[in-house]
Amino acid sequence: MVEDKEERLEGDTGRTDSGRVAISGDAEVAAYLKIAEERRGEQSPAEVERPVADREAVIVVDFGSQYSWLIARRVRECKVYCEVIPHDAPWERVAPLNPKGFILSGGPGGVYEADAPLAPAYVYESRLPVLGICYGIHLLAHQLGGKVVPGSKREYGLAILHQSEMNTPLFAGLPSDLPVWMSHGDRIEEMPPGFVSLAYTENCPIAAMGNDQGFIGVQFHPEVAHTPQGKAMLQNFLYRICGCSGTWTAGSFVNESTQRIKEQVGSGRVICALSGGVDSAVTATLVNKAIGDQLTCIFVNHGLLRRQEPERTNLTFQKHLKMNLISIDASDRFLERLRGVIDPEEKRHIIGEEFVKVFEEEAGKIGRVDFLAQGTLYPDVIESAHTGNREVATIKTHHNVGGLPSIMNLALVEPLRYLFKDEVREVGLALGLPQDMVWRQPFPGPGLAIRIIGDVTRERLEILRAADWIVMNEIKKANLYRQLWQAFAVLTPVKSVGVMGDSRTYGYMVAVRAVTSDDAMTADWARLPYEVLAHISNRIVNEVPEVNRVVYDISSKPPSTIEWE
Ligand code: XMP
Numbered sequence: 001m002v003e004d005k006e007e008r009l010e011g012d013t014g015r016t017d018s019g020r021v022a023i024s025g026d027a028e029v030a031a032y033l034k035i036a037e038e039r040r041g042e043q044s045p046a047e048v049e050r051p052v053a054d055r056e057a058v059i060v061v062d063f064g065s066q067y068s069w070l071i072a073r074r075v076r077e078c079k080v081y082c083e084v085i086p087h088d089a090p091w092e093r094v095a096p097l098n099p100k101g102f103i104l105s106g107g108p109g110g111v112y113e114a115d116a117p118l119a120p121a122y123v124y125e126s127r128l129p130v131l132g133i134c135y136g137i138h139l140l141a142h143q144l145g146g147k148v149v150p151g152s153k154r155e156y157g158l159a160i161l162h163q164s165e166m167n168t169p170l171f172a173g174l175p176s177d178l179p180v181w182m183s184h185g186d187r188i189e190e191m192p193p194g195f196v197s198l199a200y201t202e203n204c205p206i207a208a209m210g211n212d213q214g215f216i217g218v219q220f221h222p223e224v225a226h227t228p229q230g231k232a233m234l235q236n237f238l239y240r241i242c243g244c245s246g247t248w249t250a251g252s253f254v255n256e257s258t259q260r261i262k263e264q265v266g267s268g269r270v271i272c273a274l275s276g277g278v279d280s281a282v283t284a285t286l287v288n289k290a291i292g293d294q295l296t297c298i299f300v301n302h303g304l305l306r307r308q309e310p311e312r313t314n315l316t317f318q319k320h321l322k323m324n325l326i327s328i329d330a331s332d333r334f335l336e337r338l339r340g341v342i343d344p345e346e347k348r349h350i351i352g353e354e355f356v357k358v359f360e361e362e363a364g365k366i367g368r369v370d371f372l373a374q375g376t377l378y379p380d381v382i383e384s385a386h387t388g389n390r391e392v393a394t395i396k397t398h399h400n401v402g403g404l405p406s407i408m409n410l411a412l413v414e415p416l417r418y419l420f421k422d423e424v425r426e427v428g429l430a431l432g433l434p435q436d437m438v439w440r441q442p443f444p445g446p447g448l449a450i451r452i453i454g455d456v457t458r459e460r461l462e463i464l465r466a467a468d469w470i471v472m473n474e475i476k477k478a479n480l481y482r483q484l485w486q487a488f489a490v491l492t493p494v495k496s497v498g499v500m501g502d503s504r505t506y507g508y509m510v511a512v513r514a515v516t517s518d519d520a521m522t523a524d525w526a527r528l529p530y531e532v533l534a535h536i537s538n539r540i541v542n543e544v545p546e547v548n549r550v551v552y553d554i555s556s557k558p559p560s561t562i563e564w565e
Pocket residue numbers: 348396397398399400401442443444445446486520557560561562563564565
């Protein structure tokens with residue numbers, strides 16, 4: 001039996017023709033657990049950054065839902081480590097994480113479709129608790145012997161959940177009627193053997209179901225903000241059902257991560273590109289904490305940064321954190337190559353290419369280098385892991401000046417690979433980085449070049465820097481900086497007529513952009529108080545002589561994008 005199981009561990013879903021799985025006996029379960037135990041010690045070098053050890057983790061099995069990463073984020077907010085894995089990931093990938101339970105995500109299709117993705121056999125056979133959400137509850141029903149059918153109408157939006165069973169651990173401590181967010185078309189016609197209905201809504205007789213093995217399904221989405229008690233339900237699943245204790249914190253991450261970096265790097269030499277942003281700053285600080293002088297940071301000033309940014313970066317890393325820092329002012333090279341270029345994608349291409357050249361030249365002067373440290377975050381990992389057949393149109397190439405791996409041909413040190421942005425900030429604070437660096441708003445790699453519409457010249461850069469400085473100042477003064485995803489000025493090529501004193505002016509129009517967002521995928525224009533807008537506008541036209549008109553951008557994303565280019 002064990003040999004059979006070993007074969008099935010290679011990513012097989014354990015599905016039969018009908019898609020159902022058979023739950024195995026104790027001997028088979030023991031075989032799974034034994035292999036998990038063995039595999040925990042043998043990670044491949046590529047996986048070395050994965051935080052493991054004896055930490056508890058809950059795994060989100062992704063069936064293509066747009067909310068999968070959000071589930072992971074909510075779990076981590078409950079201080080339990082969580083990763084999203086593709087639905088066809090083999091047990092070897094999962095076992096080293098020390099899973100305490102699984103969450104099956106939603107998904108776009110129906111479980112009864114011919115090629116519907118199914119949960120791998122180990123989800124059921126490892127005997128760990130399982131929470132199926134939306135498509136996930138349908139999988140539980142379908143794979144364990146129940147029946148799912150297309151519903152006669154879609155249910156989308158808020159519904160009131162009524163509990164039909166008392167003392168359900170998932171709803172412990174919560175009122176018996178709860179607002180929940182629904183988004184589904186299919187429904188469960190027949191529960192699998194051993195399951196009971198735990199809750200219902202007006203349109204959904206089985207809105208939650210469970211069995212005594214710790215398999216639970218919910219039709220609604222506990223991970224979204226529209227389910228107000230959703231996080232409490234997830235916490236119940238993690239703590240009461242999976243038995244997690246919630247030990248995952250930024251401090252424990254720093255300790256484990258520095259240990260791992262030491263192990264990975266040994267006596268090797270590491271370089272890291274600093275951009276001035278929080279991701280590269282936290283990466284460099286972590287690596288520096290782990291291996292000190294073996295790390296050299298390179299900061300390339302491409303001449304497209306905000307006012308005082310180069311000085312602040314040098315001050316923080318060289319003077320305060322005492323790191324090995326090579327700081328290069330390459331503005332002339334970049335501006336020379338950008339002369340006359342007005343196409344946004346061409347700007348990005350030139351800046352990305354030139355950045356690599358400068359970085360390579362400087363790295364070449366250091367001598368032998370073994371590793372490149374970079375601030376890849378979890379959403380980037382999830383995004384690049386998505387191999388669905390969705391056609392994705394290229395809107396912008398998003399050249400990130402820190403993204404160098406394929407060109408440098410160095411082994412990567414990516415300590416933030418499994419963190420979300422807000423977790424990176426917590427780690428930054430735990431490392432003692434200055435608040436203003438930790439809370440810095442995102443800034444695009446190509447910098448101000450994509451906020452000057454048209455030709456990028458020194459003169460225009462100075463105009464934009466002056467206007468942008470005022471926007472930043474006023475936003476900070478109004479205590480709005482942290483509430484906004486980004487706030488900045490854009491220099492348009494439009495010139496218009498104005499009047500100052502008794503004279504006619506003919507000056508530039510500056511646009512102010514301020515947006516709220518969770519992840520930059522969608523964004524809304526910020527409802528800045530009129531007072532703040534008035535101060536910004538007043539100061540810009542008074543303090544920046546080349547500008548005589550200020551407009552506020554009231555477009556959301558989509559259909560606009562955050563940056564103008
Ligand atoms: P858009 O304009 O696409 O921007 O709505 C979404 C987020 O990405 C940032 N952005 C970039 N970041 N290189 C980067 O590193 C780029 O070329 C780039 N273009 C946009 C933008 O600031 C926002 O946070």
